Amino acid sequence: MREYLSLFIDGEWVQPSISRTVELSDPTTDTPFARVAMGGVEDVDRAVAAARRAFASYSQTSIADRLNLFDRITAAYEQRIDELSAVIAEEMGCPISARVQVVGPLIHFRQARKVLQEYHFESRIGDTIIRREPIGVCGLVSPWNWPIQTLTVKIAYALAAGCTVVCKPSQVTPISAILLTEILKAAKVPKGVVNLVIGEGATVGEAIAAHSEVDLISFTGSTGAGARVGAVAAQTIKRVSLELGGKSANVVLPDADIAAASRWNVQRCFFNSGQSCHAPSRLLIPRSRIDEAVAAMCDEVSKIRIGDPRDPATTMGPMVNRAQFNRVQRYIEIGIEEGATVVCGGPGLPAGVNRGAFVRPTIFTDVAPEMTIAREEIFGPVLAVIAYEDEEEAIAIANDGPFGLAGYVFSGDPEKGYAVGSRLRAGRVFYNGAAGDPASPMGGYKQSGNGREMGVFGLEEYLEIKAVFGFKERAERLLPLAS
Numbered sequence: 001m002r003e004y005l006s007l008f009i010d011g012e013w014v015q016p017s018i019s020r021t022v023e024l025s026d027p028t029t030d031t032p033f034a035r036v037a038m039g040g041v042e043d044v045d046r047a048v049a050a051a052r053r054a055f056a057s058y059s060q061t062s063i064a065d066r067l068n069l070f071d072r073i074t075a076a077y078e079q080r081i082d083e084l085s086a087v088i089a090e091e092m093g094c095p096i097s098a099r100v101q102v103v104g105p106l107i108h109f110r111q112a113r114k115v116l117q118e119y120h121f122e123s124r125i126g127d128t129i130i131r132r133e134p135i136g137v138c139g140l141v142s143p144w145n146w147p148i149q150t151l152t153v154k155i156a157y158a159l160a161a162g163c164t165v166v167c168k169p170s171q172v173t174p175i176s177a178i179l180l181t182e183i184l185k186a187a188k189v190p191k192g193v194v195n196l197v198i199g200e201g202a203t204v205g206e207a208i209a210a211h212s213e214v215d216l217i218s219f220t221g222s223t224g225a226g227a228r229v230g231a232v233a234a235q236t237i238k239r240v241s242l243e244l245g246g247k248s249a250n251v252v253l254p255d256a257d258i259a260a261a262s263r264w265n266v267q268r269c270f271f272n273s274g275q276s277c278h279a280p281s282r283l284l285i286p287r288s289r290i291d292e293a294v295a296a297m298c299d300e301v302s303k304i305r306i307g308d309p310r311d312p313a314t315t316m317g318p319m320v321n322r323a324q325f326n327r328v329q330r331y332i333e334i335g336i337e338e339g340a341t342v343v344c345g346g347p348g349l350p351a352g353v354n355r356g357a358f359v360r361p362t363i364f365t366d367v368a369p370e371m372t373i374a375r376e377e378i379f380g381p382v383l384a385v386i387a388y389e390d391e392e393e394a395i396a397i398a399n400d401g402p403f404g405l406a407g408y409v410f411s412g413d414p415e416k417g418y419a420v421g422s423r424l425r426a427g428r429v430f431y432n433g434a435a436g437d438p439a440s441p442m443g444g445y446k447q448s449g450n451g452r453e454m455g456v457f458g459l460e461e462y463l464e465i466k467a468v469f470g471f472k473e474r475a476e477r478l479l480p481l482a483s
Helices: 041-058 063-078 081-092 100-118 149-160 174-186 199-209 224-235 259-275 287-301 324-338 393-397 414-423 457-461
Strands: 001-006 008-009 012-015 021-025 031-037 122-125 128-134 137-141 164-168 194-196 216-220 240-243 251-253 281-285 341-344 362-365 381-390 406-410 428-431 464-469
Touching: 001 174, 001 287, 008 041, 008 174, 012 081, 012 100, 021 194, 021 362, 031 174, 041 137, 041 164, 041 199, 041 281, 063 100, 063 149, 063 464, 081 406, 100 149, 100 457, 122 174, 137 199, 149 164, 149 174, 149 216, 149 457, 164 199, 174 194, 174 259, 174 341, 199 216, 199 406, 199 464, 216 224, 224 240, 251 259, 259 287, 259 381, 281 287, 281 393, 287 362, 287 381, 324 341, 324 393, 381 414, 406 414
Parallel strands: 001 031, 137 164, 137 216, 164 194, 216 240, 251 281, 251 406, 281 381, 362 381, 406 428
Antiparallel strands: 008 012, 008 194, 021 031, 122 128, 128 464, 341 362
16 A cells, blocks of 8 residues: 655645545545545645745746746656556546546646736736736645646646645545646745645635635635635635536537437546536437437447546546445436436446446436436436427526536537527537637636636736836836737
């Protein structure tokens, strides 16, 4: 069994202030493989103090120095991509075939560098100088389902802005965060600029959110946990950026290629074993076309290869752990109890599997919009197919619920698709399966969060705005705000 018994504070791996470890089990085999040290409130205080000291100098570094830092980070990251793939296969069951989990972070480091290189930190309104300055010490709290990419996006834009950070990864998947920190140390990130404290949300997470010397909290996770972070952070009036849950709808219009849209939805919804906040877990199909959609979906499910995530042929691994397996199983049972029809999958382990946290890819039809499986985020490979009569009903169903993270539209008519997409109450809308863009903002409406990550919008989350008056001569040398 491997041991990871240190935290990263003020540029060094140090012993935590408390004597407590957690044991991690491989979700593929249910076998323990590592022990990881947990930090406490005192460690948060040490990390924040280190970040505050480092902020005084790092916030004043030149853009050229930060660009050089990003070059060192990407070079160091490239050396460990295969190792990172192996780690997340072991700690969360993500197949090594899902290269986006480890290649994506490299893309985001490069995108943050590009934004930094092109960004104007000073502009003007009339004779007034508008300065955008690093906000300060940032608490970065990341989830287990995209353990490297989510933390990378937060760190990259914080560093680009000139901020220093205290990171708290999920205690479920901490080893990938440890490796990412090793990469940053190898890249010679200045002492105290990045700190890592592993621990539970109720202790370490809340200590970071409540800390008077933390200027911003960037949190990705469940809506319930995000609400708690926001409430705790409000006591010190710090900025809070939240990327929370989702129950995204895919509105397939009558003029779309129903079979192609249905196949794509299976691939996208079940990617990462359904453990994705942007998953299109509600598929809205014209009532008269349900049979066509079901045939295509069941055929697509038959192509999924469930197995050991370390096998390159595997396309779907297990849930992250036994607790998540049990949660998903309960939702499948609730769907059956409430009268939905299972057209493929269902409760229990997949055929031929006798251990691990594997869930059968499950599709329900005869789902009413008010059913539990149509309203709550399941976070597993479970898809609710909802029939609609006309476009207005489809839009109403898609917008009915507490979440608004993503929306999807399929149509043969771009104008029609754009019109429907514009009416979806979601932070991101994808037409006909289009890919996302790392330069574009990510975030949600309603209880899916506030604030934005990625691109210019992501950088500006970490910047304060200052208006400076009385320097007309200097202001005339600046570009207009709109340029």
